Amino acid sequence: MFHRAETIPVKVGNLTIGGSNEVIIQSMCTTKTADVKATVAEIHRLEEAGCQIVRVTVNNKEAAEAIKEIKKQISIPLVADIHFDYRLALLAIENGIDKVRINPGNIGRREKVEAVVKACKERGIPIRIGVNAGSLENHLLEKYGYPTPEAMVESALYHIGILEELDFHDIIVSLKASDVPMAIAAYTQAASAFRYPLHMGITEAGTLFSGTVKSAAGLGALLSMGLGSTIRISLSADPVEEVKVCRELLKSFGLITNAATLVSCPTCGRLDIDLFSIANEVEAYISKLKVPIKVSVLGCAVNGPGEAREADIGIAGARGEGMLFRYGEMIRKVPEAELLSELKKEIDIIVEHFERT
Ligand code: SF4
Structure with a gap:
């Protein structure tokens, strides 16, 4: 297995994910991205709590356009969460996004994938491939019958293959599942299958209390093995709580140097x-x-x-x-x-x- 320090370093804005022992803390805004004022206010609260990278949903044109103004008012790297629509990815990139979370295999025709990859390459923007046990490709569900760690890793390799074929290597990969043993198995298998940095999370973990315990169980096991270059705790709660849990978890493993x-x-x-x-x-x-x-x-x-x-x-x-x-x-x-x-x-x-x- 590749220890986090052995992963390929990938630049995200002014930060580097992977290639060192540092584990970067991420969270995601709960606001409508097009509401710049509310989104910036939430990002400032997250930043104050210790969040180092923040993701926003880019589900429509207004959200993609808001990125320009949001970027002017914040100082941590901003990630666009995009599903399928390559035009939103291009617009987010044009407006200064620092990282795009999109699965190339879901974009559609090859020229659309090429357009996104070309735009990312020109601006030095990485792509996060987000594999989720709950939304695996049909061909994998047919092959495996139901979501399995093997199917998740195969999905990641499928998307990685598309990017590598286009000579794109600024890749970060997540393999999220809400089932803790499945997430642990998927991440450990992934760490043996490729050297791209892993963004770790137990998805839909639950409320502040149960989600914290579940996330700590899963991510704690993985962190103790030296896996994970960046983490997010997914809670049905104020995202500031996610950041606080991330910091506590990293403290438990001596992976944070700026916390009491x-x-x-x-x-x-x-x-x-x-x-x-x-x-x-x-x-x-x-x-x-x-x-x-x-x-x-x-x-x-x-x-x-x-x-x-x-x-x-x-x-x-x-x-x-x-x-x-x-x-x-x-x-x-x-x-x-x-x-x-x-x-x-x-x-x-x-x-x-x-x-x-
Ligand atoms: Fe009890 Fe004293 Fe130990 Fe606290 S420190 S648990 S009060 S013995």
């Missing part, structure tokens, strides 16, 4: 402080930080100090008070009412230090 991590205890009968609300507030406070610090929030002095020492900054609770630890040293005790504000002050100091050095 929270360690907090599950609590037990030894708890003497209101830990849940402190942990939630701290999590919200550090969620937008772009520095790799570790903050611990622990309930008591039994296990607390030991764990807090592992973190850059942390607290361990006691009856009506708490101990503040910085880089393993207890720096002071503070009353419970001031624990949160004192911890935030210490976090700010560490962040400032990171930003200076």
Whole structure:
């Protein structure tokens, strides 16, 4: 299997997907793309949350035309999601899109495919082939009977073949399924079949809670094998939540260098402080930080100090008070009412230090 770092690097705007250990975070707008104001506002929220590439649906001429104005107002690469209509792809390309998600085998006549590939080549725009277990080509369903990982990989190879025949190699491939074992098998087989970077996702994963668990199960398995150059979590929720989940998932594998991590205890009968609300507030406070610090929030002095020492900054609770630890040293005790504000002050100091050095 090709590790993500062994994949062919593909430029998308000012970013490179593949060819390194970095995993790029993506999401997709929920707005009507033609509504420039709403789309740009959503992209700004996504960007602030840590989204690095954003996709919009280009399902009509108005959407394709809106790309020009959207591009002027955002700073992360923009991807056009196109189904079948090559004219929309050409219009999106003309209006400055950074990547096109289209399956060449679905475009139709050869000259239409050639027109899209020529336009992409001229502007250095990559194409993402998006294989989906739910919409496999009829000839594959006839051959395999129903969606299988083998059928998905064969579909990817079919679309790749069309592009390679036209000497086009700026290709990224996704093989999404909502069935976790099927997605894992499809991605692992794909990583043995070709070196193009993989965009990973568990499609239609579900709501914020169930979709997060399902996505973490599938993508976690794949990330741990060294697969995936870019990911998207698909949730029936605000897309900002998708980005937050992506960041947490990448943090779990040490694949993100610009995010703060929270360690907090599950609590037990030894708890003497209101830990849940402190942990939630701290999590919200550090969620937008772009520095790799570790903050611990622990309930008591039994296990607390030991764990807090592992973190850059942390607290361990006691009856009506708490101990503040910085880089393993207890720096002071503070009353419970001031624990949160004192911890935030210490976090700010560490962040400032990171930003200076
Ligand atoms: Fe219980 Fe203390 Fe461990 Fe938290 S840190 S789970 S309160 S023993």
